Amino acid sequence: MNSEVVTTERFGVITVEGKRRAIRKFCQMPLKHPMSRFLLQSMLENESLLEKIVFVNNRALLPN
DSSP states (O other): OOOOEEEETTTEEEEHHHHHHHHHHHHTSOOSSHHHHHHHHHHHHOHHHHHHOOOOSOGGGSOO
């Protein structure tokens, strides 16, 4: 398991394990669509996808 720290000037320091914990926590919440949980669980199993995911704190940082 790669727990490499990814540092970006805009988003701070994010570890793959931190992303994994956030997704697991989100999986425990009630979701509107049943396939959402399946998607989140498949994301947890894909290490390369976890490395690419970026979490933002502010919607202004999201593209249109």
